[in-house]
Amino acid sequence: MAAEIAYDLVVRNGWVITMDARGTRHASADIAVKNGEIAEIGTMIEKGGIEEIDAKSNVVLPGLVDAHMHMTLLRGIGDDLPLMRWLYEVMFPKDAQIQAHHIRAAAIMNQSELIQGGVTTFLDIFRFPEESAKIAEQSGLRGVFCPQIIDEPAGAGETLQSNLAFIEAWHDRVPERLYTWFGPHAPYSNFPETYREIAKYAEQLDIGYHTHLCETKDEVQQIKEKYGKSSVRLLDDVGALGPRLSVAHAVHLEPEEIHLLADRGVGVVHNPTSNMKLASGVAPIPALINAGVKLGLGTDSNLSNNNLDMFEEMRLAAFLHKLYWNDPALLPCEQVLRMATIGSAACLGMDNLIGSLEVGKRADLIIMDMHKPHLSPLLPEPYTNVIEQIVYSASASDVMTTIVEGKILMHERKLRTLDWEAAEADVLREAQDLLKRADTWRRLGRME
Numbered sequence: 003m004a005a006e007i008a009y010d011l012v013v014r015n016g017w018v019i020t021m022d023a024r025g026t027r028h029a030s031a032d033i034a035v036k037n038g039e040i041a042e043i044g045t046m047i048e049k050g051g052i053e054e055i056d057a058k059s060n061v062v063l064p065g066l067v068d069a070h071m072h073m074t075l076l077r078g079i080g081d082d083l084p085l086m087r088w089l090y091e092v093m094f095p096k097d098a099q100i101q102a103h104h105i106r107a108a109a110i111m112n113q114s115e116l117i118q119g120g121v122t123t124f125l126d127i128f129r130f131p132e133e134s135a136k137i138a139e140q141s142g143l144r145g146v147f148c149p150q151i152i153d154e155p156a157g158a159g160e161t162l163q164s165n166l167a168f169i170e171a172w173h174d175r176v177p178e179r180l181y182t183w184f185g186p187h188a189p190y191s192n193f194p195e196t197y198r199e200i201a202k203y204a205e206q207l208d209i210g211y212h213t214h215l216c217e218t219k220d221e222v223q224q225i226k227e228k229y230g231k232s233s234v235r236l237l238d239d240v241g242a243l244g245p246r247l248s249v250a251h252a253v254h255l256e257p258e259e260i261h262l263l264a265d266r267g268v269g270v271v272h273n274p275t276s277n278m279k280l281a282s283g284v285a286p287i288p289a290l291i292n293a294g295v296k297l298g299l300g301t302d303s304n305l306s307n308n309n310l311d312m313f314e315e316m317r318l319a320a321f322l323h324k325l326y327w328n329d330p331a332l333l334p335c336e337q338v339l340r341m342a343t344i345g346s347a348a349c350l351g352m353d354n355l356i357g358s359l360e361v362g363k364r365a366d367l368i369i370m371d372m373h374k375p376h377l378s379p380l381l382p383e384p385y386t387n388v389i390e391q392i393v394y395s396a397s398a399s400d401v402m403t404t405i406v407e408g409k410i411l412m413h414e415r416k417l418r419t420l421d422w423e424a425a426e427a428d429v430l431r432e433a434q435d436l437l438k439r440a441d442t443w444r445r446l447g448r449m450e
């Protein structure tokens with residue numbers, strides 16, 4: 003007799019790494035999904051699903067959470083420059099020329115890449131967020147959208163007014179999946195008053211806000227000279243340092259600032275690849291961990307990374323701190339995997355919804371093909387090396403299936419919600435249009 007169909011989706015026979023508080027793993031389990039929620043995790047769930055996937059003893063993980071990225075159109079442009087030259091000579095003039103149609107193309111490219119790399123939730127801080135949000139409506143990804151507000155130089159980003167208008171238009175359009183936040187760029191490009199206003203609005207609207215903080219030495223010095231205090235103090239003094247805030251980078255921090263971030267419940271998103279590429283410095287991650295700060299992981303952008311591969315981000319986070327602090331025991335692989343899942347979710351204020359595979363949470367999960375030479379030998383439970391293989395050996399291309407809210411966005415590496423093949427030529431055309439408008443090649447001295 004055929005099994006009764008009780009679920010929307012059942013993923014069967016997976017090696018389930020739940021990333022719950024106890025670190026529970028199931029050597030072989032099924033996950034049943036109903037109305038976008040994990041309804042049951044167990045061995046041989048009897049009732050069937052409208053759709054069924056055989057995970058074939060491959061690894062099932064919570065979807066990865068990229069807690070700081072920019073939906074940029076370009077990559078491989080303006081590389082090998084220091085951050086402030088990179089920003090002021092190349093990126094800001096380019097950003098000032100960006101049109102909605104550029105972001106539309108960028109969003110298809112970036113969101114295709116995220117789905118293919120097993121990212122189920124992203125935080126996007128950039129321009130024309132409505133274009134990125136429209137593509138996310140279609141792609142099925144979970145997204146937090148932060149219009150990147152820049153007061154100075156004027157015109158390089160969004161404004162408090164355009165951020166408010168975006169929230170008004172989008173806050174309840176896809177309420178369970180697309181979130182609207184504030185996105186002040188950084189204390190050196192925004193006025194303290196902007197942060198004060200945003201903190202107030204965020205409280206009223208019950209939403210979060212995200213900013214870049216203490217990314218480079220120069221910037222820290224600049225803020226000290228201008229305001230006579232650190233960026234962290236500055237934000238605290240205008241009432242902007244609190245649990246609704248998550249910050250990217252946090253590279254140059256004094257011990258006093260680390261404790262202030264912990265006390266105020268601020269989330270810190272680590273971006274090791276970007277920090278290495280731009281030689282920004284090494285964030286004091288061990289000290290932030292010891293202080294009990296919420297810690298997540300992000301890729302930053304295709305311009306500073308140059309990909310959105312969270313597996314690479316995990317690996318580099320672990321390696322960077324082992325090397326820099328001269329201690330191979332720092333950032334063990336399970337801790338890094340926590341940063342990329344439940345840690346990033348906490349930075350977005352969503353650890354009650356996503357970031358681990360538990361009954362009652364949203365069904366955001368990925369299946370990884372572990373039967374590959376570079377992931378072998380994969381030792382079975384209980385004396386397994388499965389987390390080591392995921393963090394130290396796997397990459398984005400090992401993800402087979404990506405599921406958000408119980409909806410399959412990619413299966414067997416085939417995208418179901420976005421058509422990358424159809425978009426590829428468009429992305430190239432839009433990229434060339436943007437380079438031309440921004441006169442980028444001349445700015446880089448690459449043109450006669």
Ligand SMILES: [Zn+2]
Nearest residue numbers: 072214250302
């Ligand atoms: Zn950034």
